[in-house]
Amino acid sequence: MKAEIIAIGTELLLGQIVNTNAQFISRECAALGIDIYFQTVVGDNEQRLLDSLRLAASRADVVICTGGLGPTQDDLTKDVLATLTGRNLVLHEPSMEAISEMFASRGIHMVESNRRQALMLEGSDPLHNETGLAVGNALTFEGTHFVLLPGPPKEMKPMFTKYAMPWLQLRMTSEVPLYSKMLKFAGIGESNLEHLLLDLIQSQTDPTIAPYAKEGEVTIRLTTRAHAEAEGELKLQATEAEIKKRLGEYLYADQDVPIETIVxxxxxxxxxxxxxxESCTGGLLSDLITTVPGSSESFLGGIIVYSNKLKNKLLGVPMNILEGEGAPGAVSSETAVILAEQLLVRTGSDFGISVTGVAGPSPSEGKPVGLVYVGLAQKNEKTEVFTLQLSGNRESIKLRAAKRALYQLWKQLKEN
Amino acid sequence: MKAEIIAIGTELLLGQIVNTNAQFISRECAALGIDIYFQTVVGDNEQRLLDSLRLAASRADVVICTGGLGPTQDDLTKDVLATLTGRNLVLHEPSMEAISEMFASRGIHMVESNRRQALMLEGSDPLHNETGLAVGNALTFEGTHFVLLPGPPKEMKPMFTKYAMPWLQLRMTSEVPLYSKMLKFAGIGESNLEHLLLDLIQSQTDPTIAPYAKEGEVTIRLTTRAHAEAEGELKLQATEAEIKKRLGEYLYADQDVPIETIVxxxxxxxxxxxxxxESCTGGLLSDLITTVPGSSESFLGGIIVYSNKLKNKLLGVPMNILEGEGAPGAVSSETAVILAEQLLVRTGSDFGISVTGVAGPSPSEGKPVGLVYVGLAQKNEKTEVFTLQLSGNRESIKLRAAKRALYQLWKQLKEN
Structure with missing residues (x-):
């Protein structure tokens, strides 16, 4: 089934709130196997809302509206759908009783406009509102299913999940739900990854293969249709195996988690x-690690040697390596090695990672923005150094450097 | 001017990401005096994107698109607008050079598809991408202004603010431009701040007063209409003075900068x-500080004493304060004082800030989630400790604790 979501509310068009309702409904619909073709936001304006409903009805099997069910003059959704369908608005008695009771119990006088929240379109099915006053509506008109939900997420979500979804499922006859899996990669850029999978991506039919990138991580989503997990896994198997064969060394998870969680x-x-x-990452690497609940079990802590003074004072990098003519400098493989090895000595940890580089915006020590050294020391093993040339602004370079450091540790842990 | 926003990307229709771009653009347009009438989301589908562009062009003066400018086969926005306008796509040489240089500097082979990111519609104005590779486009066709922006927010936002907004402003002829000023507050929550300004907010006409909150910081935007800065400042003067009178101790800037920049x-x-x-903030405080270019001039570095072992080993907190029956524990005012004072001894800095607390999700040492101690030591001065009870999830508590630590230092620096 093809569906559209219409969110109604001028506050969305002014950017005062973000449209999380559309995301929630889209995700739930994807799980049900309903394809969302459009999301629209329209203000509290009668004519424009009518135009939007008419357009949606002309091209979709299902139109899901959220917002505009409240008591004020601005809440127009039911009125406009009544105009579109030529149906009357009638009072839903159980909702009216609930509204009256609520006002009575709080000892406040009910203003007449609250009655509007108990109205429904003639011949529609009421959708119960467990967490608010406005009753939802569901009806089929000229082959299109309309679902009217309230705007506040805490009312909309339970109404959608408990009442609207079963109502829609009864009207879905033949379709098979979508089944998706996320593959997560680090240590490789999006375009390189895509290049290595180009033939698969271009010839995709079932499953579909969709790559997308967040800073320092790339995700591939495989999607097929299946009635159950086992069937879904079976249909993804061959494609997943082929991707693993080509990119296994970068694949750190088959679910949507950041690399720090896996490490x-x-x-x-x-x-x-x-x-x-940390030098150039300035605390970000530690911050990512400590975002994971329970990280204190393995993460002892960190030393942010932002200045040369502290590189020397706290981790013993000799000043003649850090400064002076012909010295390797703070941004060097030599410094990365000493920092990583001294961590083992001074904190007693099994692994020590160091990051030193130029985050920008200006070059440093005559070295270019984006040049980063990652040191990886391990008890009783030879220390390794990785040289990176990263692109982006200061913030991106910090994040990419931190993610690459985690990637190198992940590789090492897999090998151990 | 009437405008519409079209966000392009199947990941939005699947509910994998929330459409924060539409919110950002809507808010910026509201400030410019451009009225958004519709927001639409459409997938990576040629025909449906063409339909959406055509519809938007038929009813709006400005159509702002975000997404679909990347290198992959799914990135169709420029191609579809080329179809709609009958214009060719041509190579934007400076963008092509930037792309080639980026690949060369990283020593990786550029795949042909990356060339797509440097394409622009013939006769359009390029919009520079400071944080990514895909060039934006702006052009006027049959009376409608089209603006094409990339999808990733970190590329879209600076491109919109720095390049698309001035381009649009030049095309707004008759309207008196909006003049806005941001007042930034720390150390006070949004609802408290609103409560203290309630009478002003409720009776606002000109200027308008819009408070909004980001984690750990609250912003008030004052807006009026003015032809020049002097006129704008004059119209804001009385309101700004009244707000300063009431909330001066929390007001750290009259422009949109984070508190770390001012500190x-x-x-x-x-x-x-x-x-x-840092204990519970786990590196986030250092990360915020080092996000500011040039921070190395004053920030020596940090010690992330995540484990008790390192609190003892690196900053000399006695084990009998950290552990054992009746001991104050790691989350205590005693520990916060020692950590802050030992920083001065071991790094030689003028100021030392310590943060120790319970970020959650579970209580620690029998202390509740959100309890945080901030220590502030200063050479030759008595060390101060601030006890906070913060709310939110793990991530929010880390961020709020770090921002409150910066606020305490800011207050101290103002007094000195």
């Missing part, structure tokens, strides 16, 4: 501890 | 240095 799982499982020394 | 300006101006000790 911490591996650390906890192997009972290893970690500490970090 | 660093004050540190640099007074030639003072800072180091931090």
């Amino acid at each position: 911490l799982q591996l650390l906890v499982a192997s009972k290893k501890t970690l500490s970090v020394a | 660093l300006q004050l540190l640099v101006a007074s030639k003072k240095t800072l180091s931090v000790a």
Whole structure:
């Protein structure tokens, strides 16, 4: 079934609130196997709302509206749908009783406009509002199913899940729900990844293959239609295996989690501890790690050696390596090694990661913006250094450097 | 001017991401005096995108598109607008050079599809992308202004603010432009602040007063209409003075900057240095500070003493304060004081800030989630401790704690 969502409210058009309702309904519809073709936002304006409903009805099987069911003069959704369908508005007695009771129990006088919240279109099915006063409506008119939901998310969500979804499911005859899986990659850019999968992407039919990128991480979503998980997995199997064959070294999870979560799982499982020394990332790497609940089990802490003074004072990098003519400098493989190794000595952790580089906006020590060294030290093992040339602004370089450091540790933990 | 926003991307229709771009653009347009009549979301589908563009062009003066400018086969926005307008796509040489340079500097092979990101419609104006590769486009066709922006918010936002807004303003002829000013507050919650300004907010006409909150900071936007800055300032003067009278102790800036920027300006101006000790914020405080370019001038670095072991080992908190029956514990005013004072000893900085608390999701040491101690030590001065009870999830508590620590330092720097 093809569906559209219409969110009604001038506050959305003024940018005062973000349209999380459309996201919620879209996600629930995807799980049901209903395809959303358009989301529209329209203000509290009679003519424009009528135009939007008419357009949606002309091209969709299902039109889901949210907002405009309240008591004020601005709440027009039922009135406008009444105009479109030529039906009358009638009082839904149980809702009217609930409204009267609520006012009585709070000892406040009910103003007449509250009666509007108990109105429904003649011949429609009421959708119960467990967390508010405005009753929802569902009806079929000239082959299109209309669902009217309230705007406040705390009223809309339970009404949609408990009452609107079953109502819609009864009207879905032949369709099979969507089944999706996320593959998460690090250490590789979006365009490179796509390049390596181009033949698969271009010839995709079932499953569909959709790559997209967030800073420092790339996701591929595989989607098919299946009645149950086992059937879905079976239909994804061949494509997933082919992707793993080509990109296995970058694939860190088959669910939508950040790499720091997986790194911490591996650390906890192997009972290893970690500490970090950050220069150019300035605390971001530690921040990402400590975003994971329970990270204290493996993460001892970090030392942010932002200045050369602290690189020397707290982690013992000799001043003649950091400064002076011909010295390697703070942004160097030498400094990265000492920082990582000294972490093991001074914190007693099993792993030490260091990050030193130029986040910009200006070059430093005559070195270009984006040049970053990641050091990875491990008890009783040779320390490794990775040289990166990252692009982007200061914020992106910090994030990409932190994610790459996590990627290198993930690789090491997988090998151990 | 009447405008519409079209966000393009199947991930929006699947509910995988929420359409924050529409909110951002709507809010900025409201400030410019451009009225948004519709927001639409459409998938990566040629025919449906063409239909949406055609409909928008038929009823709006301005059509702002976001998304679909990337390198992949799914990125169709420019192609579809080329179809609608009958114009060709041509290469924007400076963007092409930037793309080639980026790949060369990273030593990776550029795949042909990346060229697509440098294409623009013939006769259009390029909109520079400071934080990504895809060039934006702006053009007027049959009386409608089209603006094409990338989808990722970190590329879209600066492109819109710096390049698309001035382009649109030049095309707004008859209207008196809006003049806005942002007042930024820290150390006070949104509802408290609103309560203290309620009479002003309820009786507002000109200027309008719009409060809104981001985690840990509250902003008030004052808006009027004026032809020039001097006229605008004059019209805002009385309201601004009244707000300052009531809330001056929380007002850290009269422009839209985060508090860390102001704290660093004050540190640099007074030639003072800072180091931090973070437990529950886990690196976030340092990360915020080092997001400010040039922060290395005053910020020496930090020590993330996430584990008790490192609180003891790196900053000398005695184990009998941290652990054992009747001990104050890691989350205590005693620990906050020692951490802050030891920073001065071990890093030589003029100021030391410590943050120790319970970020959640579970209580710790029998102390509730959200309890946070901020220590503030200063050379030759008595160390202060601030006890906070913050609300929100793990991430919010980390952010609010870090912002409150910055607020306390800001207050101290103002007094000095």
